[in-house]
Amino acid sequence: MPPVGPRSGDAIFANVERVNAELFTLTYGAIVRQLLTDLEEVEEVNKQLDQMGYNIGIRLIDEFLAKSNVSRCVDFKETAEVIAKIGFKMFLGVTASVTNWDADGTCCSIVLEDNPLVDFVELPDTCQGLYYCNILSGVVRGALEMVSMKTEISWIRDMLRGDDAFELQVKLLKQVPEEYPYKDDE
């Protein structure tokens, strides 16, 4: 019998197949280096990383829903918590926290202190404008879009730029009502 109610991020992570984070880290590094060589402009690399993340996000949401047993979130606050506590844990093995809510509950920050993407990484002077982890913002944006939420995501803090944590600001732009491709009586 499937478990009732959402499973904790730890429980899911303990049960999925895992790989060494260093393989993941170094592979991501290889991707970023390829992009820097191919595209030359740091801005273009940021865009491409975000696009790759988006591509991942729109696929990853299926696995997330299938394994987490999360039901519909009542509001955006719950959504953000679920991403931070279950989503990040389930895929990257790290937990994030949610802070800095605005008054109307549509904008918040997801803060990551531990981030497997950036081990061994240091930004050279020529790459100061690079959002090295921009793939993550793409993933979150893509995944949320698949559950009817249009968001805008930006980096507020970045440890590679000297900050004390990674902070991703998630702003809910609008909730797209679900459209059914079929009529009720069919």
Add this chain to the structure above:
Amino acid sequence: MIGVGKIKQYSNVLDKPLSKGKQEVSLSAFAFLFSELVQYNQTQVDNIAELERSRLEDAGYAVGARVLELLCHRDKGNRRETRLLGILSFVHSTVWKVLFGKVADSLEKGTEHEDEYMISEKELLVNRFISIPKDMGTFNCGAFVAGIVRGVLDGAGFPAVVTAHFVPVEGQQRPRTTILIKFAEEVLRREARLG
């Protein structure tokens, strides 16, 4: 610019203690990322050979070079193998174990050529969720792993041509992947001299 004027946690990456390498991420996270690597590189090439040889292999090479450095430092007290069989078993055991969580299924010497060795894996991690479209012929995403192997070997002073091939296995639906290593002449000459 963000971050300017703030104190960095570590003034540079070398001050940071080296992790023990026990951290893990989910296999899906890696599979998603790898799939993006392949898809992106597909947009950058005209043919399969280019995709394998100059794109995926290059990406892997960069990983291999770093893995060698990391493992020599962390696991081998800054020593590295200098003999052919030593470095091969280092790749087959140590490198494989760290990257893929297991020792490779087999390491064999080529029967036809003195300079060829093969590392085979029944189900190579990077090929787990990959199916090759018919029109892509013999394309093998293992080229990435071949690149890693070449990166490790080259960095250790054993230049070689490394390629990935599917080899059908009797009674199995999916072929295994063989990483074929062909060492450069100088490597064999040196090896002979060392006796």
